[in-house]
Amino acid sequence: MTTRKRKVSLTQPGRERDELSLGWHWETDAAHCFTSITDAHGTVAGVGWIGRHPWKMPGVTQPENAWANLRRLMARHGRFSEFEYVVRQPGKPDRWVAASGVPVFDAAAAFTGYRGTARFITERKLIEIRLRESEERFRRLTALAADWYWECDPQWRLTFLSESFRERTGIDPASRMGLSVWGEREEDFDPGVRTELMRTVHARLPFAGVEYLRVFPDGRRLWRSMSGEPFFDPSGIFLGYRGTARDITARRETVERLRVSEERFRRLSAIATDWFWELDDELRVQYVSPSYFAVTGTNPDALLGQKMTDILAQLGDGGAIREIILALEGRRRYRDREYAALDPDGVLRWRSVSGDPVFDAQGVFQGFRGVGRDTTERKRAEEELRRLAQHDALTGLANRTLLRDRLDHAIANAQRSGAMLAVMLLDLDHFKAINDGLGHDIGDELLIDIAGRLPACVRAGDTVGRLGGDEFVLLFENVESVDFVAAAAARVLDTVAAPCIVSFGRLDPHASLGISLYPRDGEDANTLLRHADTAMYEAKRAGRGVLRFFTLGSGGAGQRVHGMPVDG
Numbered sequence: 001m002t003t004r005k006r007k008v009s010l011t012q013p014g015r016e017r018d019e020l021s022l023g024w025h026w027e028t029d030a031a032h033c034f035t036s037i038t039d040a041h042g043t044v045a046g047v048g049w050i051g052r053h054p055w056k057m058p059g060v061t062q063p064e065n066a067w068a069n070l071r072r073l074m075a076r077h078g079r080f081s082e083f084e085y086v087v088r089q090p091g092k093p094d095r096w097v098a099a100s101g102v103p104v105f106d107a108a109a110a111f112t113g114y115r116g117t118a119r120f121i122t123e124r125k126l127i128e129i130r131l132r133e134s135e136e137r138f139r140r141l142t143a144l145a146a147d148w149y150w151e152c153d154p155q156w157r158l159t160f161l162s163e164s165f166r167e168r169t170g171i172d173p174a175s176r177m178g179l180s181v182w183g184e185r186e187e188d189f190d191p192g193v194r195t196e197l198m199r200t201v202h203a204r205l206p207f208a209g210v211e212y213l214r215v216f217p218d219g220r221r222l223w224r225s226m227s228g229e230p231f232f233d234p235s236g237i238f239l240g241y242r243g244t245a246r247d248i249t250a251r252r253e254t255v256e257r258l259r260v261s262e263e264r265f266r267r268l269s270a271i272a273t274d275w276f277w278e279l280d281d282e283l284r285v286q287y288v289s290p291s292y293f294a295v296t297g298t299n300p301d302a303l304l305g306q307k308m309t310d311i312l313a314q315l316g317d318g319g320a321i322r323e324i325i326l327a328l329e330g331r332r333r334y335r336d337r338e339y340a341a342l343d344p345d346g347v348l349r350w351r352s353v354s355g356d357p358v359f360d361a362q363g364v365f366q367g368f369r370g371v372g373r374d375t376t377e378r379k380r381a382e383e384e385l386r387r388l389a390q391h392d393a394l395t396g397l398a399n400r401t402l403l404r405d406r407l408d409h410a411i412a413n414a415q416r417s418g419a420m421l422a423v424m425l426l427d428l429d430h431f432k433a434i435n436d437g438l439g440h441d442i443g444d445e446l447l448i449d450i451a452g453r454l455p456a457c458v459r460a461g462d463t464v465g466r467l468g469g470d471e472f473v474l475l476f477e478n479v480e481s482v483d484f485v486a487a488a489a490a491r492v493l494d495t496v497a498a499p500c501i502v503s504f505g506r507l508d509p510h511a512s513l514g515i516s517l518y519p520r521d522g523e524d525a526n527t528l529l530r531h532a533d534t535a536m537y538e539a540k541r542a543g544r545g546v547l548r549f550f551t552l553g554s555g556g557a558g559q560r561v562h563g564m565p566v567d568g
Contacts, residue, residue: 023119027104028054030113032074054099061086076305077103077111079280084121096125147246150228152181154240156201168247169222181241204230204238211248223252275300279368283308283328286367295374296351297344308368315341324353331357331365338375349376394444395451398465403473406463407525410477414518419478421518422485425532426454426492428470429510429544438504443470445502446509457492473529482517482549489513489547497545512539513547521550 025038026049034049049057055067062085073080081100088094101116148165152158158181161173182194193212200207206229214222228243275292279285284307288300303311309325320339327334338352355370390402398406407423414421428450435443447470454464454472463475474492479485496511514536522528535550542548 023098023117025115025117026099026101027115028113030111032071032114035113059088061088074101074103074114078284078286078305079103084125094122095120096122147244149242149244150181151242152240154238156181156241159240160242201228201230201241206230211252221249222247223249274371274373276371277369279308279328281365281367283368285311292372295372296341296349312339315339324355327355328368333357338379349374350379351375392451392466395448395466397451397454397472398463400465400467403463403465403467403475404525406465407475407528410463410475411518411523411525411528413477415523417478420481420520422476422479422488423516423518423528423532424474424476424489424492424513425467425515425529425536426472426474426496426511426513427536427540428496429512429540431470434507442502442504442507446500446507449500449502450496450509453495453498454492457488457495473532479517485515485517486547486549489515493545493547510545512536512544514539514550515547516550 026034027036029035032053033051034054037049054060055062055071066083066085070080070083079100079102082098083100084096084098086094086096097118098121099116099118101114104112104115106112147168149160149162150158150165151160157178158176161176163173165171165173165176182197193210197207197210197212206227208227209225210227211223211225214224216222224245225248226243226245228241230241231239233239275295276287276289277285277292278287284305285303288303290300292298292300309328312321312325315321316339318339320337324334324337324339326332327337333356335354336352337354338350340348340350343349351372352375353370353372355368357368358366360366390399390405391397392399410421413419428446431443431446434446447466450472451464451466454474458464458474458476461477463473465473465475467473476485476488479488493511493513496509500507500509514532514534516522516528516531516535518528521531531550535548539546539548
């Protein structure tokens, strides 16, 4: 952008111009060098500013770390407000200036520089300086003030206590005369403090603000702060100490409660899965709490200055992501929107975020603030619950519920495509004898072994499940022909017939298998399962270890209890 165009841009209306309406106006290029200043203050420091960086102007002073912080902020194109610096010129009083600025981007969102305002705040700063000096005098005065005054002789015996001692402690000062200023018993005075204090007073040195715990015979525990200095007669003979003291029990208790509270907060923050974030009115990230790194493995500083909508868009185009972006752009509250993202190690994790738009007292949009949390473990727990609800606990295969759901979907797909599907019902031969003779543990070992073999007999997209007991179901979708089904069924029987090694030793299992086909043998799940069961029963009657397709001539078997095969 040229200088002429940049000057014109300052005259255009807009919210940023309204925010920077005081003092003189300035602009810089993308390298942060001044390109224009709109009035006679262009030589505030005694030389021209055009082409110079703000931090390289003669006569302009400010602590180096302040300039460094401003340069880091400008490097990430952040706004700044009321940045203060001093202009010093020979023979003239120091003048204070406050500058504010906003980044400027062109139509392609490329950074082109800054524009802003500046104004003299010398009078305000002088008032602030005088106020600080006044507060410092007040602090020093109050630091010397005390709740009571005391004096003791060279043997540390109290010789005087001001009447305010009675007001602060409820104890008659006269009752303390002649007693040790440190307490009647050593245990009355905090032993750690006492040791160090004794070194000081034996060296006849002053002490100030010594805090100690006094334990009284009645069990009261009170905190005190004491200051003292030695005094001498004109000939230099040591006469004792005089000083002031105050009760600080309430303050110490408050400090302790604060310490405990901060410790609780620190511990909570260390284990929290939540993080806090803030955006400015351009939806750029201004703050992310340190816990974000612990949860996500990403340094929160890497997000500063980026637009939240851009960050989210990089994560994908999921429904929750779109909802969040629309809420941010529409300045609307959103709650508990979950989305998935890869962490730096490539692990997919789930996050839930909530955000609230922020407006000032005049209703002007200031940005967003919100919280985020990692919900991966909850999502995994939910997924595990769903898995347990749809899978057999012993074998991990699909259970009745999932099998029925898969079969219903397969039938619906076959109806649309005109394809054929096959339902195979497999029942182990003589399984009851194994359970009764060798025990249910051996039976379970056999079932687990068979369940591990069957998935190798089906294609991707087909289903293997367990109905219960020793009954398994294999669902083949989009089968090519009856011959294909027969060959697949034969492979299943051969796979089951392989020897099985269990705790007892070796078992040689066999199975009977019945097959029904869609749509030839039925057009709904119940019919297909019942006809496959009938065919399996015919296989058992044929000598076991064989397979049978359902035929209309397979009579009688459909009348068995629950339509399930009888173990034998």
